[in-house]
Amino acid sequence: MTLGLVAPVRDGMSTGGRPPSQFALNPTGRVVIAADLGASHSTIAITDLAGSILRESREQLDIALGPEHVLSHMRDSAARLLELAGRDLADVIAVGIGLPGPVEFTTGRPSNPPIMPGWNGFDVPEWVHHHLHVPVHVENDVNIMAIGERALFFPEVDDVIFVKVATGIGAGIISGGRLQRGAQGTAGDIGHVRVERGAGTACPCGNMGCLEAIASGPAIAASLRGLGLDATSGSDVLDLVRQGNTLAIQAVRQAGRDIGEVLTTCISFINPSVIVIGGSMARAGEHLLAGVREVVYTRSTPLATEHLSIVQSQAGSNAAVIGAATLSIQHALSPEGIDSMIAA
Amino acid sequence: MTLGLVAPVRDGMSTGGRPPSQFALNPTGRVVIAADLGASHSTIAITDLAGSILRESREQLDIALGPEHVLSHMRDSAARLLELAGRDLADVIAVGIGLPGPVEFTTGRPSNPPIMPGWNGFDVPEWVHHHLHVPVHVENDVNIMAIGERALFFPEVDDVIFVKVATGIGAGIISGGRLQRGAQGTAGDIGHVRVERGAGTACPCGNMGCLEAIASGPAIAASLRGLGLDATSGSDVLDLVRQGNTLAIQAVRQAGRDIGEVLTTCISFINPSVIVIGGSMARAGEHLLAGVREVVYTRSTPLATEHLSIVQSQAGSNAAVIGAATLSIQHALSPEGIDSMIAA
Numbered sequence: 001m002t003l004g005l006v007a008p009v010r011d012g013m014s015t016g017g018r019p020p021s022q023f024a025l026n027p028t029g030r031v032v033i034a035a036d037l038g039a040s041h042s043t044i045a046i047t048d049l050a051g052s053i054l055r056e057s058r059e060q061l062d063i064a065l066g067p068e069h070v071l072s073h074m075r076d077s078a079a080r081l082l083e084l085a086g087r088d089l090a091d092v093i094a095v096g097i098g099l100p101g102p103v104e105f106t107t108g109r110p111s112n113p114p115i116m117p118g119w120n121g122f123d124v125p126e127w128v129h130h131h132l133h134v135p136v137h138v139e140n141d142v143n144i145m146a147i148g149e150r151a152l153f154f155p156e157v158d159d160v161i162f163v164k165v166a167t168g169i170g171a172g173i174i175s176g177g178r179l180q181r182g183a184q185g186t187a188g189d190i191g192h193v194r195v196e197r198g199a200g201t202a203c204p205c206g207n208m209g210c211l212e213a214i215a216s217g218p219a220i221a222a223s224l225r226g227l228g229l230d231a232t233s234g235s236d237v238l239d240l241v242r243q244g245n246t247l248a249i250q251a252v253r254q255a256g257r258d259i260g261e262v263l264t265t266c267i268s269f270i271n272p273s274v275i276v277i278g279g280s281m282a283r284a285g286e287h288l289l290a291g292v293r294e295v296v297y298t299r300s301t302p303l304a305t306e307h308l309s310i311v312q313s314q315a316g317s318n319a320a321v322i323g324a325a326t327l328s329i330q331h332a333l334s335p336e337g338i339d340s341m342i343a344a
Numbered sequence: 345m346t347l348g349l350v351a352p353v354r355d356g357m358s359t360g361g362r363p364p365s366q367f368a369l370n371p372t373g374r375v376v377i378a379a380d381l382g383a384s385h386s387t388i389a390i391t392d393l394a395g396s397i398l399r400e401s402r403e404q405l406d407i408a409l410g411p412e413h414v415l416s417h418m419r420d421s422a423a424r425l426l427e428l429a430g431r432d433l434a435d436v437i438a439v440g441i442g443l444p445g446p447v448e449f450t451t452g453r454p455s456n457p458p459i460m461p462g463w464n465g466f467d468v469p470e471w472v473h474h475h476l477h478v479p480v481h482v483e484n485d486v487n488i489m490a491i492g493e494r495a496l497f498f499p500e501v502d503d504v505i506f507v508k509v510a511t512g513i514g515a516g517i518i519s520g521g522r523l524q525r526g527a528q529g530t531a532g533d534i535g536h537v538r539v540e541r542g543a544g545t546a547c548p549c550g551n552m553g554c555l556e557a558i559a560s561g562p563a564i565a566a567s568l569r570g571l572g573l574d575a576t577s578g579s580d581v582l583d584l585v586r587q588g589n590t591l592a593i594q595a596v597r598q599a600g601r602d603i604g605e606v607l608t609t610c611i612s613f614i615n616p617s618v619i620v621i622g623g624s625m626a627r628a629g630e631h632l633l634a635g636v637r638e639v640v641y642t643r644s645t646p647l648a649t650e651h652l653s654i655v656q657s658q659a660g661s662n663a664a665v666i667g668a669a670t671l672s673i674q675h676a677l678s679p680e681g682i683d684s685m686i687a688a
Contacts, residue, residue: 102647112647159527171613175526180519182615183503184651187519192645193609196540205645265537265609269515271526301536301549303446303456307528 030093032328033078036320037070038141039063039100039115039167044077046085047325051151055081063100066118067127075131095128095136096328098144098320105185108138137328141320142188143179146172148323149276149315159272164279165259166234169212175270193262211262215255217281223251234281241284252284256291263292264299267308278313285312374437376672377422380664381414382485383407383444383459383511388421390429391669395495399425407444410462411471419475439472439480440672442488442664449529452482481672485664486532487523490516492667493620493659503616508623509603510578513556519614537606555606559599561625567595578625585628596628600635607636608643611652622657629656
């Protein structure tokens with residue numbers, strides 16, 4: 001099996017320190033399949049080993065159609081994209097997949113994802129490996145967005161929090177240069193933290209006053225309907241903001257403040273240097289960020305925010321697919337990944 | 345220079361994977377000096393390379409006497425303890441020091457520690473290395489307590505938060521098996537997070553409503569004075585609790601609830617499997633823990649707390665010194681540490 005690696009540059013003997021670098025990489029020699037499978041969309045890309053997108057497709061696709069349907073679609077899309085890129089399956093070194101819910105990270109199986117009926121415990125890596133015969137890495141969408149945003153725009157920054165504000169609210173945490181998944185893979189689940197303004201608002205999770213119940217796209221839309229505006233989704237809220245509707249702008253800014261309330265604690269706790277606000281609601285731009293910044297800078301100690309940047313996602317809708325590619329490339333090119341390819 | 349290491353067990357050539365293990369360790373061959381320098385105490389220990397304490401001394405010592413005085417005391421105590429243990433300075437492989445304030449972790453220098461006048465920016469590693477001629481590792485006290493507690497009681501657990509409740513309140517975070525220091529080394533600084541019950545209470549930091557301003561030992565004592573009780577310190581509060589004073593017990597339990605309010609967000613954010621409550625106020629035992637547990641379990645989603653234990657520190661006053669020893673041993677026995685010793 002060829003590896004997309006050229007001959008050894010030097011043959012280093014270990015001195016007990018880090019493994020010597022033994023290969024120069026030819027980044028165009030092999031490719032990966034990266035998939036960002038959202039609640040209602042599917043983005044599939046073929047990238048080279050530097051993470052550059054060679055071909056990409058984006059379609060509406062309901063994750064609730066179930067794993068067999070969605071993964072078959074992914075496989076077929078990937079095959080078409082490979083053909084368009086003049087490659088074939090034998091060039092694929094790995095597959096990286098992002099899913100819109102918690103993933104048990106040792107097995108790559110989704111665990112209790114509320115918006116993914118039929119996926120709970122489904123062996124995604126096994127299915128994909130069975131059909132594509134390469135290593136598969138599955139991760140929740142917020143984590144791959146964090147990895148993608150960092151890979152593209154903050155490669156030298158070791159402490160980055162990516163906050164996705166969309167139908168739900170969640171965070172991907174990179175601390176000390178590593179993705180932090182937590183003990184059960186639920187790290188970053190800030191959508192169900194209770195906030196002051198939420199008192200009295202019921203959340204579908206069963207608790208009262210969750211951040212997500214007042215600051216997600218659907219929650220903002222609901223609050224605007226209460227004011228007599230025509231808004232059924234986060235996308236409607238964004239339209240109203242773009243039209244300059246004052247009530248919509250105020251509601252988005254208030255959502256930013258609520259998110260900022262939770263982030264203030266997270267910032268004191270983990271001391272990041274960059275907070276990236278992404279997800280569809282981040283397209284409301286400065287209005288959302290202004291609310292976040294207002295609360296974070298008012299409530300934090302100077303020490304916690306002295307070197308902190310709070311910025312809008314620049315990777316936008318590509319953050320996830322780039323992150324899925326980056327993740328699978330990192331695994332494939334790890335010493336263990338290369339060993340297993342050599343052995344194959 | 346002998347290393348406390350015996351001859352190579354096998355001479356492994358790197359395959360590009362992890363460095364092969366090349367040495368068997370003789371844990372009693374060398375020793376480390378571990379120092380837990382608190383606000384008002386100094387604990388010095390000599391341990392072997394397995395982290396077992398060979399000799400230890402504990403004294404009252406005011407950190408505000410300044411670095412030259414405190415570090416000279418540490419050096420002299422260490423020399424006495426080495427003699428008692430039948431060792432000498434040539435046996436010392438490294439020094440680990442915990443300080444009661446933030447430490448700039450790339451340089452090991454204290455940075456703006458409010459209770460450590462004269463220490464700001466002092467080059468602790470340089471001073472110690474100049475006098476003892478071995479590698480020195482400096483870390484804030486909560487971080488070494490987290491490392492020590494984990495080393496002794498949770499060696500297999502990768503996600504542990506150690507919360508110190510004493511004159512101040514802070515956390516040491518081990519996530520993904522690694523100590524998380526954050527971008528500027530201030531991770532775990534939860535004492536200045538704002539809590540609901542704190543509204544209207546000024547904190548010495550300049551903000552209002554900080555956790556530390558209502559839930560630290562001195563803050564609980566102040567609230568009890570307001571109720572006509574004779575309490576000037578956290579230690580007085582503990583005495584009242586031991587005597588079964590109902591007001592003191594209620595105040596400690598309420599402090600636990602306030603701490604639990606902040607921890608609830610931290611738990612959703614980083615998904616630990618163990619929370620250890622330590623520091624002097626943890627000696628109030630179940631009363632403090634009951635308050636923490638009450639709020640955490642009421643406010644969290646079942647997913648966040650399903651596999652979570654909230655326990656009292658078992659290492660107690662030894663957590664810090666064991667952590668300082670563990671930290672310095674880890675560094676000394678890292679591939680880089682062994683390389684540098686071989687080169688010396």
